[in-house]
Amino acid sequence: MVRDHAGRLAGALVSLLGDFAAAEDLVQDAVEIALKRWPVEGIPDRPDAWLFTVAKRRGLDVLRRQENYRAKLALLEPPEPSPRDDRLRLIFTCCHPALAREAQIALTLRVVCGLTTAQIAAAFLASESAVSQRITRAKRKITDARIPYRIPRDDELPERLTEVLTVIYLLFNEGYLSSTAERAHSRDLVDDAEWLTALLHGLLPNEPEVAGLLALIRLHRARTAARFNPNLVLLPDQDRTLWDHAAIAEATALLTRTARRHHAPGPYQLQAAIAACHSEAADWSRTDWPQIVVLYDMLLTLQPSPVTCLHRTIALSYVRGTATALTELDALAGDLDTYPLFHATRAQFLRELNRPAEAHAADERAAQLTTNPAQLDLLHERLAN
């Protein structure tokens, strides 16, 4: 909840002051005061107005001697919602390609989502001082190198939007993977990623890849309840009655609407379409494998990647048989020899082809390569059988 208001406040302040760093400090101050006081005093009736008032008071306090700011700050009011609000400019500034990827991520979480440095540090298992330094350096670069606070021009928008979506996709992946490991201290980054994508989709409703990423994240989230029991449960073994079928229907509808309007789907739409195929199947055996292979082929023409090839071979094994799939998988050995999922998949294929000794060796290799506790549990279970 703080997240939504913090983004708006940051947007309004940067717009007004024209000083990214000063605005961001005020927001962070206000957020930290809120996080301290709301749990004790209760959430105010109008949290947005509360935050705006605190920021304004703090700003006037801190900047008392700077008449210029004082006059401008006096104008600060909670903004009317607008279709392309200041937050869009904020996102593009935080994800500017002149900033290092880690700085883009930290800055987006902090400025757009209103997370504290401590929360960001906890999510990425980094030290607070490292995160704080990264943010400070990034803010200094925005000011000193004059990175503009604006929505990119139309001819630059696709490229910049790709950058923004990459940052959100990384957040989503980080959250999705870490959720299989130690969950206790990790913040739900998937939640942040979904929130950011939904925000972006609201601001840029006609961008097909934004819709694609939103559908992708929502399709994965819809399966969360079935993914843990409490250990990681792989897709074939998940109890599909636990899936959120309403959310799946909604995400699939979004994807279909988007596909109808745009002819050539991008990588996020394709990944979402693959997730949709899985989500719509009543059980694993009734998955539309031929369709999934086609989608992987399309994805590979846009983004060739050995990991994508690996996933494709799994689908291929249901369409053209395990022996064919194994041949294609083995062709990836050069690229993926240190990738645990490669060996785990290979083990699965070898078991199906009744070559248990080789399967065992492949599982052992996979277990040597992974440190993820959930994956290790699964592999050890297999090796024991």
Next chain:
Amino acid sequence: MKYVLMFIETEQFAKDFAALEPAEKEEAYRRVYQWFEDHADKITNRGSKLQGAETATTVRLDGSGVLTTDGPFIEGKEVVSGFTEIDVEDLDEALRMVKTWPACPVIEIRPVAQM
């Protein structure tokens, strides 16, 4: 906002350039001159093309004594081969300008400090 563009040559670029026919070299230079012309209103100091890295001398003043060594201070495969100064609105405008640069493959954009 003023920025200095530092044009950086790679070994591969230098090799490829050396292998060009004279007419192709001339055409490559022509494109560079054209770029300077196209952006003349933004260029505040045309800077210079520098001589090869092997002609550089580096003086280090941070050691126990003043030490002068032969060669460029970066022992890298990438060396600054020229520079120019521009005056543009912001980093995005500098980026747009640099994207049309027709020669060497690496460019560092450094804002000029305001004193």
